[in-house]
Amino acid sequence: MMRYPVMHRLILVLILFVLALGVDAQKRPRRQKGNDVQTPENAQEREAAKRAETEASYSEKRTSHLEIQDKATRKRMKKTFRKAEQQARGRQIPWYKRLFRKRRF
Numbered sequence: 001m002m003r004y005p006v007m008h009r010l011i012l013v014l015i016l017f018v019l020a021l022g023v024d025a026q027k028r029p030r031r032q033k034g035n036d037v038q039t040p041e042n043a044q045e046r047e048a049a050k051r052a053e054t055e056a057s058y059s060e061k062r063t064s065h066l067e068i069q070d071k072a073t074r075k076r077m078k079k080t081f082r083k084a085e086q087q088a089r090g091r092q093i094p095w096y097k098r099l100f101r102k103r104r105f
């Protein structure tokens with residue numbers, strides 16, 4: 001069997017290292033400067049726009065859901081909503097604090 005001389009091995013290793021430098025498994029995309037740069041102001045504006053869009057879509061879906069229901073169901077939904085609102089008014093204080101407070105009748 002023929003053995004490679006040391007110089008041939010060294011050249012082979014150097015060629016492999018040079019070729020390996022060109023290979024980058026995880027290339028990062030180049031960042032474009034301009035409007036795409038995220039700053040705190042841009043982030044707040046985007047968040048506000050997203051929140052407004054979400055609220056608009058929620059109210060639109062809620063009204064379309066109410067329109068689908070018949071009159072008796074709408075009346076029942078309205079009644080339970082009012083009852084829930086009425087019960088939730090006194091719930092700002094936690095239940096364990098309301099349990100031991102002095103009641104005024």
